[in-house]
Amino acid sequence: MHRSFLPLILLLSALASVAGGAVWFIQRDRQALVEQFGRERRAQLEEATRGVAEALEDLGDDLRFAGELLAQPGSAEEHRRELRALLEAVGQYRAIAVYAPDGRELLHLVDRRAQRMPRDPAQAAALADTARQALAGPPERITPSRPLADGASKWMRVFATPIPSEAPGGAGAIAILVDTEPFFAPLRLVTTDENTRLLLLGFHGHPAPLSDPELAAWHQRLGQGGEGLVPGLRTLVSRMRAGEAGTLRIGEAEAKRLGMGQADVVATFEPIRMRSEASWSVATLSSTRALRTHERMLVLRLSLAALLVAVFLLTFGAYVVLANRRAVALRESHRHAARLAHLHEKTQKILDHIPTGVLALNAEGRISAVNQALRARLPSTALGSMLVEVFPAAPPHVVQRLVSLVAATLEDGHVRSLHAEPLSLFNEKGHYNVHAVPLEHGDEDVRTLLVLEDLSNVRMLEDQLLRAEKLATVGVLAAGVAHEIGTPLGIIRGRAEYMLGKLGGAAHPQGRGLSAIIEQIDRVSRTIRQLLDFSRFQPAEARAVFLAPLVHGLRELMHIEAERRRVTLHVDVSEHLPPLAADADQLQQVLLNLVLNACDACSAGGQVRLSASRVSGNASEAPGLLELRVEDDGCGIAPEHLHQVFDPFFTTKKRGQGTGLGLTMVAQIVRNHGGQVEIDSEPGRGTCITLRWPVAAPRWEEHHAV
Numbered sequence: 170m171h172r173s174f175l176p177l178i179l180l181l182s183a184l185a186s187v188a189g190g191a192v193w194f195i196q197r198d199r200q201a202l203v204e205q206f207g208r209e210r211r212a213q214l215e216e217a218t219r220g221v222a223e224a225l226e227d228l229g230d231d232l233r234f235a236g237e238l239l240a241q242p243g244s245a246e247e248h249r250r251e252l253r254a255l256l257e258a259v260g261q262y263r264a265i266a267v268y269a270p271d272g273r274e275l276l277h278l279v280d281r282r283a284q285r286m287p288r289d290p291a292q293a294a295a296l297a298d299t300a301r302q303a304l305a306g307p308p309e310r311i312t313p314s315r316p317l318a319d320g321a322s323k324w325m326r327v328f329a330t331p332i333p334s335e336a337p338g339g340a341g342a343i344a345i346l347v348d349t350e351p352f353f354a355p356l357r358l359v360t361t362d363e364n365t366r367l368l369l370l371g372f373h374g375h376p377a378p379l380s381d382p383e384l385a386a387w388h389q390r391l392g393q394g395g396e397g398l399v400p401g402l403r404t405l406v407s408r409m410r411a412g413e414a415g416t417l418r419i420g421e422a423e424a425k426r427l428g429m430g431q432a433d434v435v436a437t438f439e440p441i442r443m444r445s446e447a448s449w450s451v452a453t454l455s456s457t458r459a460l461r462t463h464e465r466m467l468v469l470r471l472s473l474a475a476l477l478v479a480v481f482l483l484t485f486g487a488y489v490v491l492a493n494r495r496a497v498a499l500r501e502s503h504r505h506a507a508r509l510a511h512l513h514e515k516t517q518k519i520l521d522h523i524p525t526g527v528l529a530l531n532a533e534g535r536i537s538a539v540n541q542a543l544r545a546r547l548p549s550t551a552l553g554s555m556l557v558e559v560f561p562a563a564p565p566h567v568v569q570r571l572v573s574l575v576a577a578t579l580e581d582g583h584v585r586s587l588h589a590e591p592l593s594l595f596n597e598k599g600h601y602n603v604h605a606v607p608l609e610h611g612d613e614d615v616r617t618l619l620v621l622e623d624l625s626n627v628r629m630l631e632d633q634l635l636r637a638e639k640l641a642t643v644g645v646l647a648a649g650v651a652h653e654i655g656t657p658l659g660i661i662r663g664r665a666e667y668m669l670g671k672l673g674g675a676a677h678p679q680g681r682g683l684s685a686i687i688e689q690i691d692r693v694s695r696t697i698r699q700l701l702d703f704s705r706f707q708p709a710e711a712r713a714v715f716l717a718p719l720v721h722g723l724r725e726l727m728h729i730e731a732e733r734r735r736v737t738l739h740v741d742v743s744e745h746l747p748p749l750a751a752d753a754d755q756l757q758q759v760l761l762n763l764v765l766n767a768c769d770a771c772s773a774g775g776q777v778r779l780s781a782s783r784v785s786g787n788a789s790e791a792p793g794l795l796e797l798r799v800e801d802d803g804c805g806i807a808p809e810h811l812h813q814v815f816d817p818f819f820t821t822k823k824r825g826q827g828t829g830l831g832l833t834m835v836a837q838i839v840r841n842h843g844g845q846v847e848i849d850s851e852p853g854r855g856t857c858i859t860l861r862w863p864v865a866a867p868r869w870e871e872h873h874a875v
Contacts, residue, residue, distance in 0.1 A: 303329035324350035409450035713865035770803030
């Protein structure tokens with residue numbers, strides 16, 4: 170048996186040696202081929218750039234000629250006719266302007282085809298700016314501008330040069346608005362090959378419109394951290410900006426990123442000069458796919474020749490090994506079948522025990538299998554049903570998104586995903602990662618897998634962690650606030666007490682105002698102390714507080730603020746409501762923050778209402794909840810901000826008008842008292858914040874006024 174394989178082994182060894190030798194020779198000559206390829210491309214580029222340079226030199230000569238004309242004696246009308254003749258003679262010139270040494274415009278001529286059109290301020294500004302740059306430069310130097318992004322053509326540029334100092338009006342500058350696209354038309358000839366891309370850098374180092382869009386995009390990314398992905402392009406651009414000429418080879422991996430296929434790229438680059446100065450630089454990037462194809466064809470021909478020689482021996486060898494191969498194939502088939510059965514059972518168990526829901530869909534789009542994590546949440550008739558039927562509680566547009574996701578996956582054969590999407594699939598809103606996975610080698614029964622990953626718990630943990638971090642930040646901030654504000658408040662309070670004593674007490678006409686100042690300073694001091702305890706979650710010292718006196722006192726405090734904002738404040742609080750279990754100062758702080766926010770949200774003439782009522786459904790013999798509502802008809806809150814309004818430091822007010830701690834303190838105080846806070850808002854219709862506050866037990870009842 171082994172002897173029968175010996176001729177075949179020798180033949181294959183000989184064929185391998187021949188093929189290896191051919192490949193070695195081809196690889197040895199590859200460098201020479203690439204160098205020859207680069208020389209040819211560079212010769213083409215030099216020929217094309219020569220024509221562009223000549224056109225730019227002609228433009229420079231025209232500019233200098235116009236400057237010399239203006240330097241000659243003659244009237245302004247004669248100079249106007251001479252410049253008009255130059256403007257009409259060259260079709261690419263759109264406007265000519267002459268400026269005095271101090272930058273004043275002395276003359277402005279426009280091409281006759283554009284005379285009836287309104288004067289473009291952007292073009293006039295570009296002419297003036299470029300002329301000023303030319304005045305600041307050396308004599309006879311041509312100064313180009315950046316492209317004019319006027320929407321009509323990105324090829325429009327301004328070229329300016331100083332006027333000789335012997336001009337009758339003194340040294341000045343002349344500027345010409347030029348459509349440069351015809352100047353660079355010869356460069357289009359070097360890009361007729363589909364494997365060649367062009368990169369043209371303008372005078373200021375930015376890609377011109379003639380550049381390949383993908384290369385221009387990568388050029389823009391070079392200044393945004395993309396240098397490590399395309400080092401060859403970075404080197405090429407650096408040498409182009411330095412005004413160098415030469416050839417550069419770019420590797421296959423980088424060429425693939427640049428969208429030029431899986432083959433090396435030969436880059437040739439040349440500067441385009443005006444009066445021996447490198448003003449523009451152009452590069453062609455040519456793929457060597459044609460050379461690689463040639464190599465492959467040569468290898469293929471050698472292999473085919475060797476194969477034809479070995480056909481007869483291979484046929485004979487096939488007869489010898491056929492029986493043995495059949496036996497081996499049968500054993501392999503049996504082993505593969507057992508392996509597939511084991512993998513099927515293993516896969517089914519894995520799918521049933523993972524927490525992520527998985528749906529299998531057949532070629533018709535019907536559910537063919539459901540794993541354990543999703544089976545309990547779907548109807549019992551899910552198997553065999555269409556996708557739109559297995560989520561009866563979901564809105565139609567949500568189910569349609571899943572159907573579209575599966576259809577897109579089947580169309581292009583790629584995995585499609587929705588990441589952290591808010592979807593209402595099972596009678597409640599949650600966040601899900603949804604993946605539609607096509608099975609390339611699946612049977613008709615399983616063509617697509619739809620994976621539903623519930624992120625609700627993860628999002629909840631993330632929100633809790635973020636809130637904890639913000640609370641820690643509030644603690645640090647509170648310590649600084651207490652240190653920086655506490656001392657000035659003490660000084661102000663002492664001065665206010667001193668003045669009150671000088672006036673004879675509260676009986677003086679100004680005594681009431683000073684008493685209010687002292688009282689509010691005390692409340693601010695208590696607020697600072699409470700802010701220090703904000704992040705410690707300490708329970709409030711709750712006592713029985715009657716709401717009506719506190720609210721009416723609050724209305725007196727807010728009266729001036731409401732009038733200043735031209736907002737009407739309505740208070741609807743009954744005297745017969747039961748007392749609340751609360752710290753009076755903290756309850757006042759909560760209502761004050763909510764009313765101030767409501768007033769800020771309203772425009773002139775707005776309405777703010779503070780009301781309170783007993784929550785229905787509570788037993789009369791047990792302490793229940795009192796519902797406090799602060800409503801306004803202001804601008805409302807955007808839906809995407811509703812879940813952030815209670816976060817520390819989050820505010821929608823302008824910079825300097827809010828700290829973002831008001832609603833955070835409200836939520837903290839309400840929760841420390843065992844209450845609940847809810848917010849309902851719609852942009853353009855206003856906001857309603859509802860507090861559910863525990864009622865005090867009967868033994869706590871006592872009156873507390875503001």
